Amino acid sequence: MLYLSGGDDNPHVRKAREAARQRQQLSLLSVQEGGLPLNVRDRLLEQARRQNTERHCFTSDLSVNELSLVHLAGYEPLGQIMGSAVCYVAQDWLPYDVRQDGFSFALESLPQAFNEARQLGLGRLSQEATLLGATGVVGVRIETTTHEWTENDIGKELLEFTAIGTAIREKGKTAPIAGKQGSKPFLSNLSGAEFWALQQAHYHPVDIVCGYTAYAHMPSRATISRLRSFNNQEIKEYTDASYKARRLAMSQLEAEANDLGVEGVVGAKTVIKGSMRGITGVEQNMMIFYFSCIGTAIAPIPPDTRMHLPTQHSRGLLPVISLKDNL
Helix, strand or coil, X not given: CCCCXXXXXXXXXXXXXXXXXXXXXXXXXXXXXXXXXXXXXXXXXXXXXXXXXXXXXXXXXXXXXXXXHHHHCCEEEEEEEEEEEEEEECCCCXXXXXXXXXXXXXXXXXXXXHHHHHHHHHHHHHHHHHHCCCCEEEEEEEEEEEEECCCCCCCCEEEEEEEEEEEEEECCCCCCCCCCCCCCCEXXXXXXXXXXXXXXXXXXXXXXXXXXEEEEECCCXXXXXXXXXXXXXXXXXXXXXXXXXXXXXXXXXXXXXXXXXXXXXXXXXXXEEEEEECCCCCCCCEEEEEEEXXXXXXXXXXXXXXXXXXXXXXXXXXXXXXXXXXX
């Protein structure tokens, strides 16, 4: 059980509390502007100052194999970083035609909230990498969670977006002045092993791109009849709606990649799921397909800056390292 503390007439205590309150307000203002909380900035700046000293100690979610291959690619880990955002998902206003049989349409509120949360979350991940003086981030794991407020309305949810990865920098590169802004670090959802293999193919990661959509379909009477049948059969309306969801999401991903001017996207992770949602005043339930695709946009490495795996080891043999992270 929590209790409220009583007042304190000590002027030093009041001054400390006022300073803490002002700092909290400044921290909240930073978050409102898409930045990081002040305590996070302070911790990262201190961590950056410890680089190249005996007090430096990195944290990472890389496996031993991944760490070895990241080193072979010519990079060193700086620390584990995170970007997060929680957005409110407003209720979608449904078109009147939703009462028609076989009517389908794309929802707007959830994809808009997802894209806003993604931009804020990945933006904060990039800011943390910049504060550490990183060249880029590998092994980015993205998790999205929705917390429903109601059971029967579309929307009225909180969407939580979290991205966690490991900041890395080229070996031997002098660490920049702590907190100094430089070129934007690359972001990649590739594992350490995949990052090494990508370097050997003479490509480098540029940024994480994504496509996301929520597509709704109101079943026709014929489909409802099939759903009540005792025979196995394809529900063609739902198949068609899932393909439409995919087309919208992939179009968004390709548009983001084209805007970056990259050659392609690798490591794309695709998730599609469907759920039945009830609508107030409508007898039948609506099927909603959620389709997301997240990958790493890549570009060729210029020939004069390409790195190659050494042909000899210190003992005359190359190390043998599995590319499978679970071994």
